[in-house]
Amino acid sequence: MPQSDDNNSAEVPKAREAEEQPLVRFENVVKRYGDNVVLDELDFNVLPGQRVTLIGPSGSGKTTILRLLMTLEQVDDGVIWVDGDPLSHMYRNGALVRASQKHQRGVRKKIGMVFQQLNLFPNMTVRRNITEAPVHTLGMSRDEADERAAELLEMVGLADRIDEHPTRLSGGQQQRVAIARALAMRPEILLLDEVTSALDPELVAGVLDVLREIARTTDITMLAVTHEMGFAKDVSHRVLMFDRGQIVEDGPPERIFSEPREERTKSFLHAVLEAG
Template sequence: MPQYETPLGAGPGAGGPLIRFDGVVKRFGDNTVLDHLDFTVAPGERVTLIGPSGSGKTTILRLLMTLEQVTDGVIWVGGEPLSHMPKGGRLVRANERHQRRVRRQIGMVFQQFNLFPNMTVRQNITEGPVHSLGVPRGEADRRAAELLEMVDLADKIDAHPTQLSGGQQQRVAIARALAMRPRILLLDEVTSALDPELVTGVLDVLRTVAETTDITMLLVTHEMQFARDVSHRVLMFDQGRIVEEGPPEQIFGDPREERTRAFLHAVLD
């Protein structure tokens, strides 16, 4: 692994962007998924990543959640490096301890929900807060009940994940991520694994989250209408680079790049 060395102080300050990708490269073997990617996300901003499959959208979310590590470049979160840590005036690769501390601000909802089958709905939601954040059990239980109320599953608190439909499982997964009180929420194709009639319920919950909180969101989705409704900005990716970016009205209504037009044409028809 090459060490990325940068003088300290090059990162964004406290008043700057919440997320910053700085020359980020990600390769899997010979396959370059992200190619010197630079972009920033402001606090409270909701950004949708679109593009053909294999264009690197999901990899961006997985790098932010530290499920993958960068090949080169630095990812900054809240003015601190996430992929790296300062040591002797330089940035070196972050260790597990550093990443745990910085990623505390980040939550993620997965395409396949990934609920824990050995726990009830309540335990799924309280396990993180109680054991990772040290929230007292009673408080975590109360918060779980509130969140389940919000996702309209209050009666399922003692159910097992296997007793729920896909849409219900995904709503529990959203509640589970929100229970960690993240500043940043990553949504990775959260409706792609659902039967069509279950998609609306999940999107309604996410609309509520978008309207009632100031959580910064990064979404990878194929639900273009939803992306248009909730996001402040849309990034169009192709082959590990940003082809075009802009407000949703412009990207969806009047795309400038041929590549964007072709992609939207393909997904909307």
């Protein structure tokens, strides 16, 4: 890991060894939209169980990282690895070639995502929103999926709304269902893309509490793009500060937030805390 001295200093759950294989690895990843370079030869690793918060000004490429990992976008150059397997590419005759859709489906089943825009399926009840994917893509039985849905809804505090229509729930409740839906797939990596940004202010706390609980009770690896600095501080092991498609600063939240080294980090944090 060449780009930063404190990459490995990020606090990792104690049971894990620092030299173990990264769960996520970006290797010289380039992403462009037309002439606009969003990610510029980006290199970074995320270890299993690490909870990483991506911060930085809008347009700095944070969300693009999550979208590339979820295969909603494809890299222009470089390779993304998940748990030792290439995600953006696959091996053919010993060489790395562009991944087929089928290959990506195989690798991305380890990844779940919660979106800023909620994206619950309006044609399904809360129950079916959560159970449909495990039944159809993991081959789980209806009963097992139902049971799991009930447990997860219990955890997000919506057990009594299981047969409700998503449109009958508040934005915050919908987002909690979306979190349950992502977890129902038992992902190893959970991507959180500004999950509270579209919510009314009074609904934000409920969603963040659920995420804190997940962080406390599971060892799921998280990559979160957020403007909630308090949440980032509480939950993450590591903060990555982005600007113009590059990592500007990388370190544990205590250090980044209290004594940022880079000028760009300082001014960004200043601006965010001013606004908040």
